Amino acid sequence: MNRAGDTVIASAGSRRFAVVALLGAVVDVLLFLLLTSLGAGLALAHILSFLPAAAINYSLLPKWSQQGARVRWSQFGRFTLTSMLALSMRGGVLALFVYVWQTPAFIAIVPAVAVTAVILYFGSNFYVLSAGSGSTSVESRWRVASFGIVAFAVLLRLIYMGVAQLIPDEAYYWNYAQHMDLSFFDHPPMVAWLIWLGTSIFGDNEFGVRIGAFVCGLVAMAYLYALASNLYDKSTGIRAVLLLAVLPLGFVTAALMTPDPPLVAAWAATLYYMERALLADRRSAWLGMGIAFGLGILSKYTLGLLGLAALVFVILDPGSRRWFRRPHPYLAASLALLLFSPVIIWNVENGWASILFQSQRATGIGNQFSLHWLFIHMLLVLTPVAFVAACLALLGRDHSQSPGMRRRRLFMRVFALVPLATFFSLSLFGAPKFHWTAPVWLAVLPAMAWMIGQPGNWRGIGRWVLAAWKPTIAVCLLFYAVALHYVALGVPGVPYMGFTEHYFWREATPEVEKLAEEIQRQTGQKPVVVGMSKWSVSAALSFYGQKSNPMEIRARNMFHQSAAMYDFWYPSEPATTRPILLVGMKPHQLEHDVHGVDNITPSLVRPGPTQELVIYKDDRPLRRIYYRVAYGYNPV
Numbered sequence: 001m002n003r004a005g006d007t008v009i010a011s012a013g014s015r016r017f018a019v020v021a022l023l024g025a026v027v028d029v030l031l032f033l034l035l036t037s038l039g040a041g042l043a044l045a046h047i048l049s050f051l052p053a054a055a056i057n058y059s060l061l062p063k064w065s066q067q068g069a070r071v072r073w074s075q076f077g078r079f080t081l082t083s084m085l086a087l088s089m090r091g092g093v094l095a096l097f098v099y100v101w102q103t104p105a106f107i108a109i110v111p112a113v114a115v116t117a118v119i120l121y122f123g124s125n126f127y128v129l130s131a132g133s134g135s136t137s138v139e140s141r142w143r144v145a146s147f148g149i150v151a152f153a154v155l156l157r158l159i160y161m162g163v164a165q166l167i168p169d170e171a172y173y174w175n176y177a178q179h180m181d182l183s184f185f186d187h188p189p190m191v192a193w194l195i196w197l198g199t200s201i202f203g204d205n206e207f208g209v210r211i212g213a214f215v216c217g218l219v220a221m222a223y224l225y226a227l228a229s230n231l232y233d234k235s236t237g238i239r240a241v242l243l244l245a246v247l248p249l250g251f252v253t254a255a256l257m258t259p260d261p262p263l264v265a266a267w268a269a270t271l272y273y274m275e276r277a278l279l280a281d282r283r284s285a286w287l288g289m290g291i292a293f294g295l296g297i298l299s300k301y302t303l304g305l306l307g308l309a310a311l312v313f314v315i316l317d318p319g320s321r322r323w324f325r326r327p328h329p330y331l332a333a334s335l336a337l338l339l340f341s342p343v344i345i346w347n348v349e350n351g352w353a354s355i356l357f358q359s360q361r362a363t364g365i366g367n368q369f370s371l372h373w374l375f376i377h378m379l380l381v382l383t384p385v386a387f388v389a390a391c392l393a394l395l396g397r398d399h400s401q402s403p404g405m406r407r408r409r410l411f412m413r414v415f416a417l418v419p420l421a422t423f424f425s426l427s428l429f430g431a432p433k434f435h436w437t438a439p440v441w442l443a444v445l446p447a448m449a450w451m452i453g454q455p456g457n458w459r460g461i462g463r464w465v466l467a468a469w470k471p472t473i474a475v476c477l478l479f480y481a482v483a484l485h486y487v488a489l490g491v492p493g494v495p496y497m498g499f500t501e502h503y504f505w506r507e508a509t510p511e512v513e514k515l516a517e518e519i520q521r522q523t524g525q526k527p528v529v530v531g532m533s534k535w536s537v538s539a540a541l542s543f544y545g546q547k548s549n550p551m552e553i554r555a556r557n558m559f560h561q562s563a564a565m566y567d568f569w570y571p572s573e574p575a576t577t578r579p580i581l582l583v584g585m586k587p588h589q590l591e592h593d594v595h596g597v598d599n600i601t602p603s604l605v606r607p608g609p610t611q612e613l614v615i616y617k618d619d620r621p622l623r624r625i626y627y628r629v630a631y632g633y634n635p636v
Contacts, residue, residue: 021117024053028116032109041618042105043489046094046112047087053113054083057120075128081474082123085152088481090116092159095488100162100207122148139235139453146242149473153245153480154218157255160484161214162207165506168536170257171543174199174209175535176565178542183346185354185565190299191259198257204547209257216261217254220244220442223268228446230275231408239449246476249381249438259300260435266296267439270306271415278313278320279407283328290332294339301358302419302436307333309418317410350568374427377434382441385472386448389465393447415443496622501585504622505540508615512541512583515613515627516551525578528633530554532584532600535564541583558633559600561593575634580604582628587612590628605632 032049040048058079090112097108126148166174176184176192177199183189194212202208221241229237244250253260269292276285296303310329314320323329347354379387394413419440423432451458455466485491487503496504512529519527529551531537538555545551555566558573582600584590590610592598601607607630615622 021057021121024056025113025117027056028053028113029109033106036105041490041492042094042098043091043485044492045105046091046109047492049109050083050087050090050116053116054079054087054120057124058083078128079124081478082120082128084478085481086116086119086123088485089119089152089156089159091485091489092156092163095163096159099488100205119152138455142242142452143235143238146238149477150221150242150245153251153477156477156481156484157214157217157251160488161210161255162205163488164206164484165487165503166206166209166540166543167256168502168505168533168540170209171505172535172539172564173257173259174204174543175539179565179569181346182342183354185350185357185568187259187354188298188300188340188343189346190262190295191257194262195257204543210255213254213257213261216265217250219265220250220254220261220268223265223272224442224445227268227272227275228449230272230280231412231446232450235453236446236450239452240445242473243386243445243449244442246473247382247386248476249441251476251480253435253438260438262299263296263303264439264442266292266299266303267306268442270296270303271443274306274310274313274415275411277328278310278317278323279404279411283326286328286332287335290335291339293332294336297336297340298343302439305419305422306415308422309415312418313411313414316414317407319407368430370427370431371424373434374423374432374437377432378437380434381438383472383476385465385468386441388461389448389451389469390441390444392462392465393444393451409447412443412447416440490617490620496617496620501623501625502536504615504617505544507617507622508625509541509544511613511615512581512625512627513545513551516581519579519581519629523579523631526552527579527581527629528552528554528573528576529581529583530556530558532556532582532589534562535566537583537585538563538566556589558635559593559603561599573633573635575632577605577632580630580633582630584626587626590626599636602636603634604630605634606630 028049031052032045035045035048036042058076093115094105094108094112097103097111098105126144173187173191174195176187176189177196180192180196181189184192191212194216195209198211199205199208202211221244224244225237225241227237228240250264253264270289273285273289273292276282277289293303293307296306314323343354382390394416420437423437423440426432451462452466452469455463458466482491486494490496516527516529529541531539531541531553533556535555538553541551542553545553554570554573555563557563557567557570582590587610591600593600608628610626610628613625613627615625
C-alpha cells in the first residue's frame with residue numbers, strides 16, 4: 001500500500017531472488033523432514049522449518065532489491081507481517097493436503113513451501129521494499145494493494161474452507177439439507193438449498209457445506225463493486241471490495257455457511273438494482289430487484305427491511321416519486337412474493353410457526369434494554385476504525401451542490417439508517433444478535449471507500465481514520481490467518497483447553513461413538529443418543545458421526561425443552577427400555593432445564609450420574625464433554 005504501483009525488484013534482482021528463494025525452500029523442506037522424523041507435530045515442524053528460511057530471505061533482501069544496502073531495519077515489521085501471513089497460509093495448505101487429501105507430510109510440504117515463496121515474493125516486492133513515498137498516486141497504490149489483499153483474503157478462505165471444522169450452527173443447517181422442506185422453523189430455506197447443492201457435488205464434508213458461502217461472498221463482492229462504481233468510480237469500487245474482504249462483516253460471513261452469506265449477497269444485489277432503478281432510472285433494473293429481493297427473503301427475513309427503506313427513499317426523493325405511478329415496482333414486488341411463496345406455504349401448513357417465532361425473537365420476548373450491546377456488536381462487525389468512518393460517511397456534512405451527489409448521499413443514508421433504526425428500536429426492549437447489523441453497512445461501504453481516496457479533504461478525526469486504515473487492515477488479516485491456523489493446526493505452546501465448548505466435534509464425536517458402542521456391548525441394545533443443547537450437540541454428532549453405522553440421535557425436546565427443528569423432525573419419542581446416552585457441553589444440561597427445573601431425571605429409568613470426558617488430540621487436551629447413561633425412557 002505504500003508504493004504498490006512500483007516494481008521494486010529489478011530483473012537482475014529477480015534472478016537473484018529466485019536463487020535465494022530456492023535456497024530458502026531447500027532449507028525449509030530439509031528441516032521439516034528432519035523435525036517430522038524426530039516426532040515433531042505438523043504445526044511445530046512447519047513453523048520451525050519456516051523460520052530459518054524466512055531469515056535467509058530477509059538477510060539477503062538488499063542483494064536483490066534496487067535499493068541495495070538502503071534496506072532499513074524499519075522494514076523488519078513489514079517483513080514480519082508478510083511472513084506471518086505466508087506462514088498461516090502455508091499451514092492451511094499443509095493441513096489441506098495431510099488431513100483432507102490424506103497426502104504424506106513429506107509430499108505435502110512441497111506445495112506448502114511453494115505457496116510460501118509466492119506470497120513472500122509478492123509481499124517483498126510490493127510491500128516490504130516499498131518506500132513511504134512513491135511516484136505513483138494514492139489511488140494507484142490503493143488499487144494495486146486492494147487486488148493483492150483481496151486475493152489473499154479470498155485464497156485464505158478457500159484454503160481453510162475444507163480444513164477448519166464446522167461450527168454447530170453449520171452442522172445444524174447441514175441437518176436442514178438432510179430433511180429438505182419448503183422452509184424451516186427458524187429460517188427460510190436458502191441455506192439448506194445451498195448446502196444440499198454443495199454436498200451433492202462435493203460430498204458431506206466441510207468444503208461441500210461451505211462452498212455456497214464462498215460463492216455468495218464472491219457474488220457480494222461483484223455487486224458491491226458495481227454499486228460503488230456507479231455511485232463514484234471504479235477505483236472506489238475496488239476499495240469497497242477491499243473493505244468487504246477484510247472487515248469482519250465480509251470475511252467472517254463468507255467463511256461460514258449460515259443464512260448470512262446468501263443474505264449479504266442478496267442485500268448487495270438488491271442495493272445495486274435499487275440504485276439502477278431509483279437513481280439511474282433504469283426500468284429493466286426492477287426485474288433484477290424483484291429477483292434479488294425474493295432470493296434475499298428466501299435467505300433471511302431481515303432483507304425485508306430494504307423494502308421499507310425503498311419506500312422511504314421514494315417518498316423523500318422527488319425524482320423517484322413517479323415510480324408510484326408506474327407498474328414496475330409492483331411487478332417486482334409480485335415477483336419477489338412469488339419467489340418467497342415456499343416459505344408462505346410452509347408457514348400455512350405449520351400454523352405460521354416460523355413467522356411467530358421470528359416475531360417473538362425480534363422483540364426479545366421481554367423488556368431487556370440492550371442498546372449498549374447493539375453498539376458493541378457494531379464495533380465487532382466493523383472494527384472501531386470502520387465504525388468511525390461509517391459515522392463520518394453517514395453524519396458528515398454534505399458540501400456538494402450537485403443534485404446527483406445529494407441524491408447519492410440520500411440513497412446511502414436511507415438504505416443504511418432505516419434498517420439500523422429498526423435494530424435500534426428492537427435493542428431498546430430485547431437483546432440483539434451480534435451479526436444482525438452486518439448487511440446494513442453494505443450501503444455505506446462505497447462512501448467509506450471513496451473517503452480513503454480523498455486524503456486531502458479531511459482534517460481532525462477524518463485524517464486519523466485515513467491513517468488508521470492500513471494498520472486496521474493488517475491487524476484484521478493477521479487475526480483471521482492466525483485464528484484459522486489455530487483451529488486447524490494449533491499453535492505450539494498455546495493450549496486448547498478453555499477454548500469454546502462448541503468446537504472440536506470432529507474429535508469429540510468418535511469418543512461419543514465409543515461410549516455408545518460400549519453401552520451396546522453391555523446391554524445388547526443400541527442406545528438412543530440425546531444431544532442436550534437446543535440443537536448444537538445433536539447436529540454436530542450427526543455430521544461428524546459414522547455414516548455407515550450412524551448413531552440414533554435425538555434432541556432435548558424428549559424432555560419438554562425447545563429444540564428448534566428437532567421439534568418437527570422428531571416431535572415425540574415413545575417409552576423404551578433401550579439405554580439412553582445423554583450428551584452435553586455443560587454438566588447442568590444433563591440435570592435440569594434453563595430455568596433450573598429437573599424435567600430430565602423423572603423421565604429416565606435408572607439414571608446414572610453426570611460424568612466428564614476429556615477429549616485429546618496429539619496428547620493435548622482439546623475440550624470436555626459430559627454424559628449420563630440411563631437404562632430406559634418413560635416420558636412424564
